[in-house]
Amino acid sequence: MNNAELYQKSNNLQKRDALECLQEYARKIKWKKDVSVIDIGCGDGSVTTAITKKFLPNCKEIVGCDISKQMIQFANDKFSSETTSFMVLDIEGDLPEQMRAEFHHAFSFYTLHWVKQQEHAFKNIYDLLQDGGNCFLIFLGHMPLFDVFRILARSNRWSLWLRDVDKFVSPYHDSQDPDKEIKRMMCKIGFTNVEVQYKPKSFIYNSLEAVKKAVKAVNPFEIPDELHDELLEDYIGIVRDMQLIDIDNNNVEQVVVRTNYNLIIAYGEK
């Protein structure tokens, strides 16, 4: 997931959810004035800039961070300004000392489902916040994309390339009560006024090409470029077997691919 240009063109689902969730939950967030903000897992920087800043008119400083050097390079080239900067940071790693207790608000959109050491990442988010600061995090629970990856990983053709598939499945994909699990973890770390919601969502792609681009933009597996098209064809074959593809006869035989998934929305204060 290092191709910023592709990601920027094919992240409509992620952008829609970030915007919708911020709109819906803005009332619950205790907003501060002249704030310092961190956006964890900022990717290409477009959500940090276009969405987060809309909700933060009094923002003194916003720092977007991501594990990918290529994404950060792209974000700095395209979106950095006097108040906005981007830096490489692995939220699962050790925090630089100077970042501790630096921020009033921490946001994270569509990142934490890639993180295996959940408690370590959440503790880091807690440590990034000043006393009285808060975090607003959205990430995936159950998502059919992970089922398709698992099915591909069981096939003879792809088992070698996708051998570490479970490294890339959301820790909450198979959970019964992820909201309770996360609330318990956040309270244990020390967060207060914790609210976690597990919310069913749906997104429609209007062509198979759009699905392929969206999958390619987030594909975490290291496979040679020349195998990508074949992998995406096989991905679509499984989506077809899962009966997620419909033809809309009212609209000149338009292809409709519906994906139903569950989003985790978490808020906590320090």
Ligand code: J10
């Ligand atoms: C940074 O963005 C992400 O992590 C987003 C993810 C993992 C979900 C992207 C959703 C896609 C590609 C749709 C999958 C389509 C299906 C028909 C299952």
